Every structure is written in structure tokens, then in C-alpha cells.
Amino acid sequence: MRRVIAGAFRPITRQWNRWNPGTRILMYHRVTDLDQYDQLTVSPKRFDDQLRGLKSSHRVVALKDAFSFDENSVVITFDDGYLDNYLEAAPLLQKYGLPATIYLTADFVDQKASHRRYKGSERLHMDWLEVSDLAASGLINFGSHTCTHPMLSELKSADSKREIIDSKMRLEDKLGTSVSSFAYPNGNYGQREVDYVEEAGYVHAVTVKPGVNRGNSELLQLRRTEVTDRDEPKEFAAKLDGALDPVHLVLDMKREWQFERRRNNSVETQT
Numbered sequence: 214m215r216r217v218i219a220g221a222f223r224p225i226t227r228q229w230n231r232w233n234p235g236t237r238i239l240m241y242h243r244v245t246d247l248d249q250y251d252q253l254t255v256s257p258k259r260f261d262d263q264l265r266g267l268k269s270s271h272r273v274v275a276l277k278d279a280f281s282f283d284e285n286s287v288v289i290t291f292d293d294g295y296l297d298n299y300l301e302a303a304p305l306l307q308k309y310g311l312p313a314t315i316y317l318t319a320d321f322v323d324q325k326a327s328h329r330r331y332k333g334s335e336r337l338h339m340d341w342l343e344v345s346d347l348a349a350s351g352l353i354n355f356g357s358h359t360c361t362h363p364m365l366s367e368l369k370s371a372d373s374k375r376e377i378i379d380s381k382m383r384l385e386d387k388l389g390t391s392v393s394s395f396a397y398p399n400g401n402y403g404q405r406e407v408d409y410v411e412e413a414g415y416v417h418a419v420t421v422k423p424g425v426n427r428g429n430s431e432l433l434q435l436r437r438t439e440v441t442d443r444d445e446p447k448e449f450a451a452k453l454d455g456a457l458d459p460v461h462l463v464l465d466m467k468r469e470w471q472f473e474r475r476r477n478n479s480v481e482t483q484t
């Protein structure tokens with residue numbers, strides 16, 4: 214089904230993108246081999262294929278170099294700071310010389326907590342030594358993904374603000390450089406969070422809203438395109454041309470609606 218839709222939209226979106234150049238920010242989470250399909254995990258083999266395709270077809274830039282969004286380029290990002298990013302993804306990024314940004318949750322790097330999605334006894338996230346190792350490579354930049362990975366919009370104002378500001382300070386303290394980029398956990402945020410992100414001094418922030426970023430995009434609400442293990446070379450190329458953006462927009466509206474319903478339910482139970 215996805216293939217049919219992608220095939221139908223691709224000629225239109227490709228032409229549209231030629232007339233309206235912009236920056237597509239790719240969103241990855243894990244790069245490893247799992248026993249079963251996981252929407253947030255891409256196998257190392259698939260990731261290798263995708264990077265090879267990207268290298269030959271697109272200009273890949275670091276997020277910090279993509280500010281103007283005035284020509285076609287691609288940015289690679291990872292959320293949550295998984296150990297497999299260090300073990301599997303980073304060597305492949307090195308192989309192709311492609312830059313990326315990894316968004317770290319401070320408590321995960323401290324090994325005080327880990328992402329709830331994945332169970333097991335093995336260490337799930339990078340530690341600070343591995344983070345500084347990647348930082349030294351020069352290809353990988355780090356951004357903040359809060360202190361504890363909460364649903365920000367469901368927190369009290371003071372707590373939401375602390376997640377956004379303290380995580381920046383903790384990362385900067387460990388990395389010894391300024392941290393200018395932020396990623397909203399679960400793509401969950403409201404205007405309040407955008408204001409805190411600005412107040413904290415971040416230069417840009419990424420969401421999970423689909424589509425391309427152009428000159429008029431809000432720097433604190435940048436769009437991203439999720440990449441999955443199902444993105445074989447042809448489908449990946451179509452995705453880079455925006456052929457799946459219409460489908461993703463519909464799915465995003467559904468997700469927003471579910472967040473809204475969750476918020477309303479929690480208000481009802483509180484009163």
C-alpha cells in the first residue's frame with residue numbers, strides 16, 4: 214500500500230521539491246538487529262544501504278550548518294542516545310563521512326534510567342565516555358532530549374521548564390561545549406515548551422511533525438521524517454523525495470488527536 218501511494222505521489226512531490234528547495238531532517242532511533250520488526254529500529258545492513266544512497270544522491274549537512282534551509286539538503290538525527298548508535302551507527306557514518314546529531318536524555322547517559330520501550334538486562338544507552346568519544350570524532354553533534362524523557366505537555370510548568378533547561382546545563386557540563394539543539398520527547402509539546410526552549414537558549418528544536426523545512430520554517434518546531442527498516446533503497450529514495458509526506462501528515466493528525474484525548478482524559482480524572 215505504502216509503495217502504491219509513494220509511486221503515485223513521487224513525481225508530484227519531486228517536482229514540487231525542485232521548485233521549493235528545503236532541508237529534510239531524518240529521524241532515527243536504534244540501529245541494530247532485533248528478532249522482530251520494530252518501527253524505531255533499523256538494521257545495520259539497512260542503515261548502510263540508506264547511507265550509501267544518501268551519499269550518492271543528496272547533500273548531507275550537520276544540523277548546525279542547515280540554518281538557512283534554502284537549498285535541498287538532508288540532516289541525520291537520532292533520538293535517545295542508544296548504545297547501538299555508538300557500536301553500529303557511528304562506524305557507518307564514519308565510513309561515508311556523513312555528519313549526524315544525537316539527542317541525549319541526561320538520565321539515560323547517567324545510566325540512572327532507560328527508555329521504557331525496550332526491556333532486558335543489557336545496557337541500552339551510551340555512557341558519557343562513549344559520548345565524548347563520538348564528540349571527538351567531529352562528525353557527531355549532541356543535542357538535548359530532556360533529563361528524564363517525559364511527556365512534557367503533561368508536566369507542571371516548573372517541571373517542564375526544568376527538563377528543558379537542566380538537561381542543557383548537564384550536557385554542556387559533560388561535553389564542555391554549548392548545546393544548541395533540542396528534541397521534544399515523543400514529539401509531545403505545546404507553545405509553553407517552545408517558549409522554554411527559546412528561553413533556555415536553544416537555537417533550534419526538532420519535532421516528529423512530518424515534511425520538509427524551508428526558509429519560513431519555525432526553528433524551534435522543525436519537521437522530521439522517520440526512517441524505518443522497511444525503507445529499502447527504492448522506498449527510501451521516494452521518501453527523500455517527499456512521496457510519503459501526505460500519508461505522514463494524516464498519521465500525524467491522528468497522533469495529535471490522540472494526545473488531545475489523553476490530555477482531556479487526564480483533566481477529567483483530576484477534577
Ligand SMILES: [Zn+2]
Pocket residue numbers: 292293358362398399
Ligand atoms: Zn525519545
